[in-house]
Amino acid sequence: MSDHRIRFLRLALRAQALRFGEFTLKSGRVSPYFFNAGRFDRGALLAELAACYADAVEAAGLAFDLLFGPAYKGIPLATALACEFARRGRDLPLAFNRKEAKAHGEGGVLIGAPLxxxxxxxxxxxxxxxxxxxxxxxLIRDGGGAPAGIVIALDRQERASDDDPRSAAQAVAAAHGIPVVAVAGLADLLAFAGESAELVPHRDALRAYRERWGCAADL
Structure with missing residues (x-):
């Protein structure tokens, strides 16, 4: 497993962004784990997280020249990643959107660098x-930009429905013709659980969930 994947999973556990138990998802499925990026709520945690994102992006070899953070959680994530790339010597422009258009001032739904x-x-x-x-x-296309890819923290790697064997990430990648890169996925979490004494009690539940809901092919 890649170093950035291991670092990310350890960080998620430390921040309690990755939790284990029984969690009912929006889909109605009962999951043995839950990921909440909102728990990366301190500067040091966000900095470490951004380094994991940057490593995943660089390993994927994506070609891009602007970072975009969808409201709301994407905004601090894209901002932290921009800071990490600047630290590495690449000063990238940054933009994000509002949930609702602003009728006064500069107006519109986009904030930051032009797309x-x-x-x-x-x-x-x-x-x-x-x-x-x-x-x-x-929004990116309307602003004249060209989507070059998507990077996410965790890919649950589970199929969208019984009728669609693809994961949500796979469906988005296919529909828009752009790569989706995950810092880590359920397959990585299972591999990590096999090596971590702390996660041994959850390993069987994770395996059973993947066997029941896993997508046809991992990204």
């Missing part, structure tokens, strides 16, 4: 139904 003529990397925490991502991609 026109730029290859845009979308930065978010997860892809569930894909609705927020589709909205973000529409």
């Amino acid at each position: 026109a003529g730029r290859r845009v990397l979308v930065v978010d925490d997860v892809i569930t139904a894909g609705t927020a991502i589709r909205e973000a991609l529409g």
